[in-house]
Amino acid sequence: MSEINNDRRQFMGKALAMAGIAIAPGVMLYDVKAGNDGKPASSKVRWGMLIDSNQCKEGCDDCVTACSTENGLSGGKKSTDSQWIRKVELKDMRSGRSLNLPMMCQHCEQPPCVDVCPTQASFKRADGIVLVDKHRCIGCRYCMMACPYKARSFVHEELHDQNPEVPRGKGTVESCTLCVHRVDRGESPACMEACAKAGHNAILFGDLNDPESEISKRIRTVATSQIRADLGLNPGIRYQGM
Amino acid sequence: MPTPESLRYKNKLYYLLLAAGGLVALAGLYAVHMMEEHGHIISGMNNQIVWGLPHVFAIFLIVAASGVLNVASIGSVFGKAVYKARAPLASLLSIAMLSGGLTVLMLDLGRPDRIIVAATNYNSTSVFAWNVVLYSGMFSLVIVYLWTMMERRMHVWSKPAGFAVFAWRFVLTTGTGLIFAFLTARQAYGSALLPPMFIVLSFAWGLAVFHLVQTTIYAWNEKTLDPAILRRKKNLLGVFVIASLYMVAVYHMTNLYFAHQVAFENFILHEGGTYTMMFWIGYVLFGNAVPLGLIYAPGLGDTRCVMMASALVVLGGFAFLYVFIIGGQAFPLNIFPGYVASSSFGDGQIAHYEPSIYEIMLGFGGLAIAFIITTVSVRVLNFMPQDKAYIAD
Ligand code: SF4
Ligand code: SF4
Numbered sequence: 001m002s003e004i005n006n007d008r009r010q011f012m013g014k015a016l017a018m019a020g021i022a023i024a025p026g027v028m029l030y031d032v033k034a035g036n037d038g039k040p041a042s043s044k045v046r047w048g049m050l051i052d053s054n055q056c057k058e059g060c061d062d063c064v065t066a067c068s069t070e071n072g073l074s075g076g077k078k079s080t081d082s083q084w085i086r087k088v089e090l091k092d093m094r095s096g097r098s099l100n101l102p103m104m105c106q107h108c109e110q111p112p113c114v115d116v117c118p119t120q121a122s123f124k125r126a127d128g129i130v131l132v133d134k135h136r137c138i139g140c141r142y143c144m145m146a147c148p149y150k151a152r153s154f155v156h157e158e159l160h161d162q163n164p165e166v167p168r169g170k171g172t173v174e175s176c177t178l179c180v181h182r183v184d185r186g187e188s189p190a191c192m193e194a195c196a197k198a199g200h201n202a203i204l205f206g207d208l209n210d211p212e213s214e215i216s217k218r219i220r221t222v223a224t225s226q227i228r229a230d231l232g233l234n235p236g237i238r239y240q241g242m
Numbered sequence: 243m244p245t246p247e248s249l250r251y252k253n254k255l256y257y258l259l260l261a262a263g264g265l266v267a268l269a270g271l272y273a274v275h276m277m278e279e280h281g282h283i284i285s286g287m288n289n290q291i292v293w294g295l296p297h298v299f300a301i302f303l304i305v306a307a308s309g310v311l312n313v314a315s316i317g318s319v320f321g322k323a324v325y326k327a328r329a330p331l332a333s334l335l336s337i338a339m340l341s342g343g344l345t346v347l348m349l350d351l352g353r354p355d356r357i358i359v360a361a362t363n364y365n366s367t368s369v370f371a372w373n374v375v376l377y378s379g380m381f382s383l384v385i386v387y388l389w390t391m392m393e394r395r396m397h398v399w400s401k402p403a404g405f406a407v408f409a410w411r412f413v414l415t416t417g418t419g420l421i422f423a424f425l426t427a428r429q430a431y432g433s434a435l436l437p438p439m440f441i442v443l444s445f446a447w448g449l450a451v452f453h454l455v456q457t458t459i460y461a462w463n464e465k466t467l468d469p470a471i472l473r474r475k476k477n478l479l480g481v482f483v484i485a486s487l488y489m490v491a492v493y494h495m496t497n498l499y500f501a502h503q504v505a506f507e508n509f510i511l512h513e514g515g516t517y518t519m520m521f522w523i524g525y526v527l528f529g530n531a532v533p534l535g536l537i538y539a540p541g542l543g544d545t546r547c548v549m550m551a552s553a554l555v556v557l558g559g560f561a562f563l564y565v566f567i568i569g570g571q572a573f574p575l576n577i578f579p580g581y582v583a584s585s586s587f588g589d590g591q592i593a594h595y596e597p598s599i600y601e602i603m604l605g606f607g608g609l610a611i612a613f614i615i616t617t618v619s620v621r622v623l624n625f626m627p628q629d630k631a632y633i634a635d
Contacts, residue, residue: 077586079288079594088589090581103577103585116424118370119356120363136359139352141292142370148427150575150587153289154352157281170281171352227577231427 043126046109047178048208048236049192050215050224053101055202056195061087063102063203066194070179072163082153082168084176085191099241102191102203104176105130105151106227106235113143113152121172128208128236129178137172144173148228149235151175178205208236252462256621263614270607273600274349282352285601290593291571296350298563299605302447303343303612304377305418305440306559307336308411309448311384315411318404324471327627329404331459332452333388334619335612337381339451342612344377346604369420376414383407392623415441422566429506430570435496439489443559446482450555453479455616457549459626467545468629476548480537483555487530490562502576509573509592510565517569520561529558568595 067085068075077083085104091097107130113122114130121137124130132143132152144152152175159168165181168174179189187193192203206215218224224238276284287294310332317326348354365371387407390400419437426432453475460467494511497503510517533551536542572593577583583590619625 079290079588080283081289083289083587086585086587086589088578088583088585090578090583093580093582103587103589112427115367116370118365118368118374119359120365121359136356136363137353138356138359140370141352142368142421144289144292145425145428145571148575149577150290150589154282154292156288157283169353171278173352228427228579 041125041127041129041184044209045126046128046208046236047183048107048128048206048215048238049178049189050204050206050218050238050240051101052202052204052240053099054241055200056087056100056102057198057200057202058089058098058100060198060200062194062198062200063087063191066190067104067176070163070182070190071166071177072159072161072168080156082155082174084151084153084174101239101242103149103151103227104191104237105147105178106149106233106237107176107178109234109236111233112146112148116142116146118142125180129180129183130175131177131180132172132174134167134169134172134174137169139171139173141173147175148231148233256617260614260617263610263617266610267607267614269603270346270349270605270610273603273607274354276600277350277604278354284598286596286598287601288593288595290588291568291595293567293571294595295564295568295597295601296346296604296608297567298560299608300343300347300350301418301567302559302563303339303346303608305415305444306447306451306556307339307343308380308415308418309444309446310335310339310452311407311411312445312448313452314387314404315408318401319408324474324629327629328452328456330388330391331456331620331625331627333384333391333407334625335451335455335616336384336448337388338612338615338619340377340381340384341615342608342610345611346608349604369417369424373414373417373421376410376417380407380410380414383410412441415444427575428570429497429503429573429576430510430566433493433496435489435493439486439493442482442486442489443562446479446486446555447559449475449479449482450552450559453548453552454556456627457545457552459620463626471629472545472548473543476537476543476551479548479551479555480534483530483533483537487526490525502579506573510569514565514569514572514592517565517572521565521569524561525558525565528554529561530555533558571595 064083064085064087065075067073071084073082073084075081085102088101088103090099090101092099107124107128109128111122111124111130114124116122118140119136119138121133122130122143123133139154141154144150144154152173154173155168155170158170162168166177179187179191182189188205189203192205195201195203204215204218206213208216208219210216218240219238222240224240225242226235226238227242285294313325313332314329314336316322317324317329348357351357360371360374383403383406387400387403390396390403416437419440422431423433423436424431456467494507497507510521512518514521533554536547536551536554572595574583574588574590574592577589
């Protein structure tokens, strides 16, 4: 009896899921294309970050934990676990100087992941945030091959305890969304908040297009760089102290 | 003439072979079902090695599917009678391998149920999306080509159709090469040499597969291939093997020339453990040197030698692709030039990969599909090459 019920439930579940897949792209489109206060994302804005590796503390991974909590990631570090942001330890080969920095999707202006995606599931919003439409992604992983920063993860197994604001799906690819759901509410990304709370202030988020924003002022006054700038992708994430 | 006993025995054997092929294909489907159910966690692939063994099988089949058409092209386009007689079989093999390869590629997707999305949301900048068009176009073209050859009143069209196939398959293999050539940030790929290299490799792999199947069909029908034809075909195989070895050598040499690629080449050619072994022993020695010996050494080069050489070329092809696809991803991406990097996400480390049984099942499932299509068609229709009594060219 219970087996039959179970089967029925599974069938219903599948039917609902199919219906969901059918209508979801429309809903999702509205969702992701919307910007601040439900208005469409504006191309006047280019969201970005400035990361100061001098402030980033060795051994601290508050940003990583905050990302996992915010986006419903397991926080596991197996090679099949999703890691939207990771702490990288670097050692300069010539001087031997060590530094630390968080690494995530660089929200490229010319994103190779978007170019190669066969289904247009990878896309860039008008405000520069690069996202994956998880209802459209077929899980071919070509974007993971194409990303020069290894910023993307593939969902290898069933997900539990999801944050309804952050849609994810088994068999699809995902990466840092710059906490788009928070940004659209006028808040800043969870990693930046956590870093500030820990007193390190290594991450600064803001509008690269607004000359009056804090991030633009800082970029004007200190030496910053983009990782693999030679590739010409113009990432929205900049680094200081490299 | 085959005796009734031998006919009955063959009948049995035929169904037995078909059943075996069916079982392997079913096992592949079971693997797909399991991967759907549990996710790719049950495969050996991970966030560092995102394309694994299924891709090795799929790409081999697709590349060989294009290369085997060479036999048809030499017949149709260059008008050589010996090859013309073999064009139908070559076309059939092409369709069979393309079907097997594409099935594997498709069923390995994270969401194979959404494959139709690739058609409805076509991204014209994506090489993958181009390939979808190239593969389906090739499929239809080869079917038309086959039709023009098998249907007497369509014969007049077989030359133009042959030309179209000839052109299309060059573009197709170029497209396959471009999938990798456009990955500019990865040391192993991002080289303009890849499309021509794949074209040359396709010649060798396709012809090797053709030899294997042709020899089997002849043996099955208790016929022997005219030694003159065998000699010509085996020499062609030899030339293709030498050419592909040359292309692979140039690819690695140019990499060695670029300072930033030296570490990668050192990994593949010298310190890569399994990958290095597979490259030198699997690909160079058994996939090239031994077949060349079997073809050219004095006293060798009979049917059995050519058969063995062909089998080795095929195995060498798999070894090559394993090193190229998986070894190429195992070597860490150079994200921070000038720094030694480490992280929880495999930065600066050689990635680990071990194919799981499900991937192996899926890969062989693709081979089985190609096998079934070939076996059934060869029995139902007449694909036995019909050589004229006198062969001139
Ligand atoms: S960092 Fe990678 S995933 Fe992010 S936008 Fe650039 S290419 Fe795409
Ligand atoms: S895995 Fe998804 S997002 Fe990435 S290229 Fe394929 S379809 Fe596009």
